[in-house]
Amino acid sequence: MDLERKHVQTKKKIIVLGGxxxxxxxxxxxxxxxxxxxxxxxxxxxxxxxxxLEAESLTPIQPMGTxxxxxxxxxxxxxxxxxxxxxxxxxxxxxxxxxxxxxVIVHFAEQRSAPYSMKSPKHKRYxxxxxxxxxxxxxxxxxxxxxxxxxxxxxxxGVYGYGTAGMKIPEGYLDIEVKTExxxxxxxxxxxxxxxxxxxxxxxxxxxxxxxxxxxxxxLRITDLHQGIVxxxxxxxxxxxxxxxxxxxxxxxxxxxxxxxxxxxxxxxxITVHGTGGQTRAFIHIQDTVRCIELAIENxxxxxxxxxxxxxxTETHRVNDLAKLVSELSGGEIAYVSNPRKEAPENDLHVKNxxxxxxxxxxxxxxAGLLQEVTEVAQKYAYRADFSKIxxxxxxTKEQQPGIPEGEE
Numbered sequence: 258m259d260l261e262r263k264h265v266q267t268k269k270k271i272i273v274l275g276g277x278x279x280x281x282x283x284x285x286x287x288x289x290x291x292x293x294x295x296x297x298x299x300x301x302x303x304x305x306x307x308x309x310l311e312a313e314s315l316t317p318i319q320p321m322g323t324x325x326x327x328x329x330x331x332x333x334x335x336x337x338x339x340x341x342x343x344x345x346x347x348x349x350x351x352x353x354x355x356x357x358x359x360x361v362i363v364h365f366a367e368q369r370s371a372p373y374s375m376k377s378p379k380h381k382r383y384x385x386x387x388x389x390x391x392x393x394x395x396x397x398x399x400x401x402x403x404x405x406x407x408x409x410x411x412x413x414x415g416v417y418g419y420g421t422a423g424m425k426i427p428e429g430y431l432d433i434e435v436k437t438e439x440x441x442x443x444x445x446x447x448x449x450x451x452x453x454x455x456x457x458x459x460x461x462x463x464x465x466x467x468x469x470x471x472x473x474x475x476x477l478r479i480t481d482l483h484q485g486i487v488x489x490x491x492x493x494x495x496x497x498x499x500x501x502x503x504x505x506x507x508x509x510x511x512x513x514x515x516x517x518x519x520x521x522x523x524x525x526x527x528i529t530v531h532g533t534g535g536q537t538r539a540f541i542h543i544q545d546t547v548r549c550i551e552l553a554i555e556n557x558x559x560x561x562x563x564x565x566x567x568x569x570x571t572e573t574h575r576v577n578d579l580a581k582l583v584s585e586l587s588g589g590e591i592a593y594v595s596n597p598r599k600e601a602p603e604n605d606l607h608v609k610n611x612x613x614x615x616x617x618x619x620x621x622x623x624x625a626g627l628l629q630e631v632t633e634v635a636q637k638y639a640y641r642a643d644f645s646k647i648x649x650x651x652x653x654t655k656e657q658q659p660g661i662p663e664g665e666e
Contacts, residue, residue, distance in 0.1 A: 269554065270294045272357060274343060274395065275365030276336075277321055278303050279504040280411060280487060280546050284363060286494035286501065287547040288554075289334045296357055297321075298350075299366070300342040302387075303504075306373070312508035312646040315520065315638045316490065319500045327500045344390040347398065354402045361554050362399070364410040366391050367460065371415070372597075372651035373510040374457035381456045388460035392467055400475040407478045407557040408468075409550060414485045414539045414570060414608065416462045418452025419600070425607040429481070429566025454600055455653070468564045476560055480553045484546065485539030485570030485608075488515040489627060490634050492544050503543065505634060508646040515540065515579055515623075516631060517647075522589035523635035524642050531596035534577025537606040539570035542621040552616045568610045571620035586628060599653035 276285040276297030289295040301321065307313050319327070321338055329335050343350050343366055367388040368374065374384040392410070399406045417426050431449045434442050448469070451462040464481070471477045495503045506512045507520040518528050541549075549569045558565040580591050614620075621627070 268292055268294060269360040270296070270357060271361045271363060271554070272296045272298055272353075272359040273363045273365065274298050274391075275303075275367070276338075277301055278365055278369070279506065280543070281363075281365040282324070283492040283495050283503050283543060284365070284547045284550050285336060286328060286332075287492060287551065288363075289328070289336050290332060290494050291551065296337045296339065296359070298339045298341050298343065298353070300340060302342075302368075306368075306511075310508060310510060310646070312510070312643060313641070315505040315507050315635060315641055316502045317638070317641070318502070318504060323500060327498050331497050331501070332494075343394055344387050347394050350394060351398045351401060354398055354404060354406070358404060359406055361407045361409060361557075362395065363550060363554075364392070364395060364408060366395075367411075368457065370511050371455035371457040374455050374460075375653055376510070376651045384456050385460055388457075389463055389467075392464045396467055396471040396475075396477065399477055400471060405478070405560070407480070407554070409480045409553045410464065410468070410482065411550075411569075412464060412481050412483045413458060413461050414483050414568065415454060415458040416451045416465065416483060417449060418454060419537065419604040419606055425609045426568070427609055428568045428612055429483070429564070454598070465564075472564045478558050478560055478562075480558060480565045480567065482549060482553060482567050482569040484549075485541045485573075486513050486515070487541055487543050487546055488513060488623075488631070489543040490516070490631055492547055505638070507635075507642065509648055510651055512647075514538065514576060515583075518580055518583040519587075519628060519631045520635040520642070521647065522583050522587035523632050524639045524644075525589075526644060526647060527592035528580050528583055528589045529592050529594055529647075530577055530580045531594060531598070534575065534580055534593070535604070536576045536600065537573055537604050538576065539568075539573050539606060539608055540623070541570050542627065545571055545618065545621045548618060549613055552613060552618060556616050567612045568608050569613065570608055570610055571618075572622055573606050573608060574623070582623070583628070586625065587632065597652040 271288055271293045273285045275281040277299040285295050285297050325336050368384045430446050432446050434444050453459040453462050468479045490503050490505045495501045521528050584591050
């Protein structure tokens, strides 16, 4: 990649919350490479969860100090790092905003796994406390700081649930008509009704309400990105040096479904599908994730505008179709197991993503070459795989037997 071709018309100071994570790290590098001044804030909680689960990334992740040093060596660009627990250290967060005076905050700093959020009452409470407190502290700090900061938040398609009511899911808002007692018909626009399928998804639906309150009450400029399931591992920037490599989660709690299928096939483990595999999900490649963040930053809402909501996905697929595709490419065996989630065995999913397309997104789709790229990463680091971590014990009801949840985000 030619680093010199990357440039921006207006350089911005950008704080990336959760910049050490699966989406946050490649986004931080991409924004830095574009010429922005990037600061990562992270309490390294995802690394601590690795220790808790005893399930490391399949790819070897370097310490944060090493990552940042290598990026400066390779790209000639510096990213600052602040170790801060945003959910607990509000005063330090506010002080940081006054010191750094960011133009943009990109918010990845939430526990992102649906299965992990359902592991136990302890994990449910942690997910609620961490995610909701983090989001509210960020909003409250922006309002208290008095700074004009554009908040870009990574949400999830899962806030919608997975039924489409015979229509394409709109980008955040639904046009309705209500009939008054006098018979008058009034047109309104409301948030599309939420239907969270896990405690994790429930926290993301609460985020929406917090965003709309602070937008209405304090005039905060907010973009909420409802992202599909991310697949792929590396981006242009993370491929520059092996020490910059991105996470590859394969375990039952954090591994996303397509990456898990490709990893399972690469190491000779059965490609595991729940029930009929009739669940339809929205997907996006990690390279498109960083590109969408870039487009959201370049197209901020005006101060007087409501919260801007994008559906950040590029295509939808049935889980069973993905399993068959991976099986055909790899020769791997498909194994059908019971579904630990409390959900319909099959669903259709039709989603609008017109806003990102109108802003210039050229979607990355499921191509054999990209699937092979993920497979090659899995094969290269197969020696690091712990087969005992591939199945998961996170279930949605006590009556269900342990299974292997298809990873959400």
